[in-house]
Amino acid sequence: MAQNTPALPLPNSEQAYCNVAALEGGLLILKSKLAIAGAADDDKHVSPSLAFLLTHVRSGKRLLFDLGVCGLVPESPALTPPFKNIFIETFEPRVPQDVPASLMAGGLSPSDITQICFSHVHFDHVGNPTLFPNARFLVGSEARALFEPGYPEDPNSPYMSTLLPEGRTDFLDTKGADWKPIGPFPCALDYFNNGSLYIVDAPGHLLGHLNMLVRTSSDGGWIYLAGDSAHDWRLIPTYRDGEICMHHDKEQAAETIRKIAGLMKLPRVRVLLAHDNEWFDENRVKFKPELEPQTLTAVFKV
Template sequence: MCVSILSRVPLPSSIMSGLSTGPMLPPPSVDQPFIYVSALEGGNIHIPCDLVVDGGPQGESISCPSLAFSLRHSETKSWVVFDLGIRRDLEGYTPLAQERIKAMGFTPVVNQTVAESLVKGGVSLDQVENIIVSHLHWDHIGDHEPFTKATFVVGEGSRELLTTGYPVNPDSFFSSTALPLERTRFLSPSDFNLPIGPFPLALDYFGDGSMYIIDAPGHIEGHINILARTSSDGAWILLGGDSAHDYRLITGEKEVAHSVDLSGRVRCMHGNKEEAVENIARIRSLLGIPRVQVLIAHDSKWYEENKGSAFLPGVIPPLAL
């Protein structure tokens, strides 16, 4: 049964002993700024089990959220959003994306868009200064049109996907209008100018150590994550986007699914499996560091357990000492 994808039990001692702490995260400074992180509803999809973990049962799928996040700076009160979830009107996606959504049985349901989640949580959309998009897949780009003042931030690898997207290329999975190009900042390789913890390439977004954008290769071009402090005294959260689609891949209990069908087509959730596995290993090393949470976009178990207070206007609580 695929329901095991929801299981999150204490890790066996054999796995815990194998977790490498790697480079530690930097300690807080005096009066360290941090980020209030809140989850946002962004729709739900069904993901085939055999696409997620090696040996997953064929023909079964699991209902997963497509989480987005509100990020608010503790001092400046600057409001940032990470990802935009799923569009309610699937006709807004490219013809190829619509075809893929149907063929794969993703059956998206959007009871509340990210924009609606923000408003319900008491945030005017005009308050959102920046929207950081982990990558350009359809279940993360949502609908940018309600956000008329925000600057969008994406990895440099997203540029070509946008400029060569539909309708420039009628067979593209990506849309050239997925983001407002005139208000989009593409992060260049030089922007990722420092290492932090296990990650060699990071950007100190606010310049005060409160939040870092992490280069997270392997899934698709331009994929980025967020590493944010959630308290002034040493708590952190890693928002992993689609670095993994099952938490057991983070812990090392399962391996990334990868197969080739009869037509020779590779079936894998990641464009570059080797880079994705390396990135997952870096994330796994965070599990050996006290007070660090790891949250991926399609974490069904976390979603079921935290539907209330962790969602705006509530806050995901920092791990205690």
């Protein structure tokens, strides 16, 4: 018998919430057959690598979720020599507008950003951290193992040991006492301690994979930023391998996908994937530079 998904917390009388703006962070070619069993050879699409600017409405604090692809792809600090050509040839990344340019189009500078949370540390999500000199970086604690050692200490590693800024990176222990259940998810951190933004442990895709559950209104709207929990909507609610497994642990990935499918049954919840090409194509007009990121929030209200 199917279990009901636990409800999300109701808003209180003075409920805090966050404005949410989607930012362009480069484009990839995703071949469906890599991720979806039975997909045709010519089933491929141009997909965004989305980043999100979250602004706490009361304090004005800003947090970025992911940084997309580095604007100068061959110089990406996330691509190690053994894997650079493989990733570039497989995914054909191009960056008409990177996250720093997207911020500046909205009147902000990378130096205005003080907090950045990575869903995970793949090259199409971490951009170029060196362009954000005032930011602290939030990373799932399990990701630490990917850099022990990284390249060049391990010449075969796909992860640069220098990627995460030393002294400005906080590894979040998702097993800590502050991580508590919310909705279908067993471990989430109430980041601002007022129910406006939850960092969610979303295991499966890569060690340290995190999602975000963001309250978008004072009366009960939510957005779930799913990162790479799934690379295509055809994988929700049921994950199945394509030519390769796109996840570090496919059993955990399948369970995370099931939880997201349960979340989608709750009222006033919108789920966005990091590479959500259908949503991006439908909403591309809303990324015009003359629109400040904060003004885009109404588009994403639920």
